[in-house]
Amino acid sequence: MVGTTVDRRAASGLGAAAAGMLLIAATYGMARFGVGLFAPRIGAKRPELTDVLGWAGAAQFTSYSLAAVLAARLVDRRPRAGLLLAGATAVTGCLGVAIAPTPALFVLAVFVGGMGGGFASPALVPVIDAVVAPRAGAAAQSVVNSGTAVGVIGAGVVASAAASVGAAWLFMALVCAAATAAAWWPARARGDLPAARPAATPPARPVRGPWRLLAVPAVAAVIAGAGSALIWTFGPLLITASGAVPAERVGRLWIALGLGGVLGVLTGALVRRSGTRGGWCWCAGALAVAGAGVGVSVAAGSAGAAYAGMALFGAGYMGLSGVLILWARQVWPGSAGAGTSVLFIALATGQALGSVGFGLARDLLDPAVLAGLAAGLCAAGGLTALAGRR
Known part of the structure; x- marks a missing residue:
């Protein structure tokens, strides 16, 4: 039984x-x-x-x-x-x-x-x-x-x-x-979920670490998030407009990104080997190389560079978000959920700013230049993680 x-x-x-x-x-x-x-x-x-x-x-x-x-x-x-x-x-x-x-x-x-x-x-x-x-x-x-x-x-x-x-x-x-x-x-009838438990005593207030411990990863997330916004919002549009990949095959670009993203399950092993800052730098570096690959694809009309860039972007981005979770758990062990929310909001804030910025710049700059700027932001976000390191 x-x-x-x-x-x-x-x-x-x-x-x-x-x-x-x-x-x-x-x-x-x-x-x-x-x-x-x-x-x-x-x-x-x-x-x-x-x-x-x-x-x-x-x-x-x-x-x-x-x-x-x-x-x-x-x-x-x-x-x-x-x-x-x-x-x-x-x-x-x-x-x-x-x-x-x-x-x-x-x-x-x-x-x-x-x-x-x-x-x-x-x-x-x-x-x-x-x-x-x-x-x-x-x-x-x-x-x-x-x-x-x-x-x-x-x-x-x-x-x-x-x-x-x-x-x-x-x-x-x-x-x-x-x-x-x-x-x-x-979950519909679970009696062990919070809403189903009697509130006899108020839950203990989670213990949070100093806010300054989240400052470096939050700033790094904003910067790298801004760089990642180009591919999330405009990547397929820039690639198909350049002729590197026909518009009717745009779905293959997203499939390549998703297949690369499956490698995000290795984030824990990467952090165990390189630490949170090192893992962040590796993932942000992957995003920077991916942006450069997209730039090559739109400048040279290379389908191979486009697919490779999208796949590497998927791996780097999924790893990046995974590192943020582990970083929050490391510096706010008593309130990892709240810390993760703060860092994810920082990442999304950078992406919102990047989407607007790249949207306004599309008519002013060559697509390859935009990809270079995105790569530079991702690289800068990676280097920011080294700030304050002892």
């Missing part, structure tokens, strides 16, 4: 981890990052939206930060509500992008869709911890966090197969709804 109970919990935990991965895939890889992927087709089919793509990129990064702030106050008490908010905002955003008749409504839809990831990640942490056996908790969280790469690959497949932009976003709205239901189902 005991063995049967353990087997059932293991199966339940595996299912919850897989469902959580799908929710991250839908909210991050599709609802949040899908705008950059579809930029070439959006520009071709709906040219009136081309001029607001930079603002749309800034909108989704900003809304992600807003949702992360709200989630930090909500999901510790009501994680199931956080899951539902993640799904509702992602679905609404995808539907809005599919049918938005004006640039203003398009940006608003992207803003709403970008909130999904900000709610999903914090809400899934207590859900997975409650459903999964303690000894499997770390592995389960790793499975969930791999969802971004999976979602990016899925979005690339959708972009390659869909007959139109509207149809693709309608399909992704359905995926977001299904993923939300799958993630909510194993």
Whole structure:
């Protein structure tokens, strides 16, 4: 009987981890990052939206930060509500992008869709911890966090197969709804989630380290985030416009990015070997080389450089975000969740600023120059991590 109970919990935990991965895939890889992927087709089919793509990129990064702030106050008490908010905002955003008749409504839809990831990640942490056996908790969280790469690959497949932009976003709205239901189902009747426990005594206040310990990684995240915004928001558009990759094959660029992102699971080993600062420098350096590769692809029309640059970008970015989590745990061990939120908000702030800046600069600078600037920012973000090192 005991063995049967353990087997059932293991199966339940595996299912919850897989469902959580799908929710991250839908909210991050599709609802949040899908705008950059579809930029070439959006520009071709709906040219009136081309001029607001930079603002749309800034909108989704900003809304992600807003949702992360709200989630930090909500999901510790009501994680199931956080899951539902993640799904509702992602679905609404995808539907809005599919049918938005004006640039203003398009940006608003992207803003709403970008909130999904900000709610999903914090809400899934207590859900997975409650459903999964303690000894499997770390592995389960790793499975969930791999969802971004999976979602990016899925979005690339959708972009390659869909007959139109509207149809693709309608399909992704359905995926977001299904993923939300799958993630909510194993948590629906749990009595060990915070919202289900009697509040007999107030929970202990988490112990936080000095804010100055987050200063260096936060500044580094803003700078590297600004550099990463070029590829997230405009990468496929610049590559297809240069002729390096035909517009009808744009989905392959995103698939390459997602496949590279799978290497993000090695972040823990990298940090154990090189430390948090060293791991950050390696990942930021990968982003810088990726930006240079995209620059070569648009200058020389090289498809190989484009695919290689996107794959390396995926590996560097997934590793970068993983290092931020480990850095927060190192310097704020008593409040790692709050520290992670701070650093992720810093990363998204840089991405919002970068999206606007690169959007304004697109008409003024050659695409290869823009890629060089992005690479320089990523490299600067890596070097910033060495500040104050003893």
